[in-house]
Amino acid sequence: MTSAPGGREIAVVAFAQTAHRRTSDELSEVEMLMPVLHEVLDRTGLKTADIDFTCSGSSDYLAGRAFSFTLALDGVGAWPPISESHVEMDGAWALYEAWTKLLTGDADTALVYSYGKSSPGSVRDVLTRQLDPYYVAPLWPDSVALAALQAQALIDAGDTDEPALAAVAARNRESATANPHAQLQGAVPQGDYLVQPLRTGDCPPIGDGAAAVILAAGDRARELCARPAWIRGIDHRTEAHSLGVRDLTDSPSTRLAAERAGAFERPVDTAELHAPFTAQEIVLRKALRLGDDVHVNPSGGALAANPVMAAGLIRVGEAAARVHLGASDRALAHATSGPCLQQNLVAVLEGEPR
């Protein structure tokens, strides 16, 4: 059982994010991140020195240089020296590492952040570098083309059709009208095929952004937040890399992670799904057995803003923020990594009864 093995209660107590935009030419990663770090600390009244553990997620391939995360550390103010770690993954996995650190009892508070700037390069091409370097990457199959394979597999299986995909896009972007951080809001034309059967409307906006979360344990969480979002369970699982050995219409790793996180023990009222492409929401809803009564992506999800490396952490942050506000009592957050939902994380967050 992965949920709370040490019996220690841990909660998300604060969340902040940038306004996600197509480009942030005038800002370095550190400059983009700094206001978010200040905001998330301000929400709790904590200072850098009060944070017991810091963990971040980012990718050198987006930044275009080795050790790009070292500059972000300068922005944290790591002096005197801090207990700190970094994953070359979406920030949701940095949150997972911080959760384990708090479980050990070595830390009571943790700062988790992640960021990504897709604007300097062609993110479709950059993501091809994630693929098997000997047999697949030399062919440069880009992220939209791979997502289109998945969408076509779903259509062929009778699980969806193009109008249903368009409805997913419209619903997410309609929800995003209430999210001031979103990059795409309201009615967005489905547009032409980018890679058939995916139209531009089925694809996420390309943009830059950052997010930060503060975790705290037990009574410390209650001091820092009126209604902490308790992490009742969190788990992540990976699948085979080769698309040829996977059933792209299903996400067994999401289902297993959800089981381990206790997601199926009781229904959730809200779900923030990291589905950059419309068809992936269909796959995830099925794997997570989400009924029509579940409020999916009140933030607009990754179809409204998809800063790569931060978009997963933002799902956890958005779900937690709903709990903080009293808009949700039990929310599911999901993050993904790799081509066609290869690796997936599920967290279940709960507020105390009101």
Place this chain on the structure above:
Amino acid sequence: MSKEPVAVVGVGQTKHVAARRDVSIAGLVREAARRALDDAELTWADIDAVVIGKAPDFFEGVMMPELYLADALGAVGKPMLRVHTAGSVGGSTALVAANLVAARVHGTVLTLAFEKQSESNAMWGLSLPIPFQQPLLAGAGGFFAPHIRAYMRRSGAPETVGALVAYKDRRNALKNPYAHLHEHDITLDKVMASPMLWDPVRYSETCPSSDGACAMILTDRAGAARAPRPPAWMLGGAMRSEPTLFAGKDFVSPRAGQDCAADVYRQAGITDPRREIDGAEIYVPFSWYEPMWLENLGFAGEGEGWKLTEAGVTELDGDLPVNMSGGVLSANPIGASGMIRFAEAALQVRGQAGEHQVDGARRVLGHAYGGGSQFFSMWLVGAEPPDS
């Protein structure tokens, strides 16, 4: 609720070489993982989660390679985490994996770190282009040489100390079948006659560029009780980070390193590291970092580290052996180098270090650092479980 004690029950390494052209990246990591499983007499099915680390993705030209490596490491259907904390990553990766056991999230975890430097060119991967850095530095040596000179000036160490370290480590490597460099005809004169690369660092005082991987199996008390060979017990572990550059930064003896060591010693109940620790595997990519880190880690007073080296204290048969395996100076698959330090420390206290075994080693330190002397990760392992 107290933490679950963490034991190392399996260690596996590849033979580190300049270029493993016979295997893919997947083949390289699987070889190390397979050897760690064999050492622990476990199978892939016994592993609950995989924690993998490596230095920058540019070193192989594969973005987030753990995605592609999931199959090779038996991770399908399991949790897989990828750590990257610069040169300290091999150590940090082991500590992240250890936390999964300590927090009782998992019972048995495979942790692995690798670098396949022959796929790319690390020196230029480390030489950042404008606008990130002024075009004055070439590789890590160009960055660290000025700080070594600062140490020499500050401590008054004689210029021969660096060569002594290199001569010792390269001789130790002859006793380690996994070391990259096996220079059977090495002499002190040859080290001192080698070309100057980044004054005062000579060619023979510099780490090689290696392909290699290192893996460990970490487990809880129940797992340790089933282990076929003596486990190494984690007595303390810590990470510390500080910014790259700031007014007042001490590059010679960074505070993050001092704080990290102090945290490890506190956890392990060590009050006099020089007396209570039987050996150390320290991340020494350039010879002079041995005396520098001896001071930073509290094994010697300020300005006194070089005296230990000069007096032979850090030799394999000395009072405080350092880098019994030959160290980073004899094998440097960058991302794995920190984990090799951690794993070699574990081999020593398990009595499994072969020809480079220190007799009666009960407590041994594993150390790694990275970035601009700003990221530190360390653990102390012992032959006896904590609080026993």
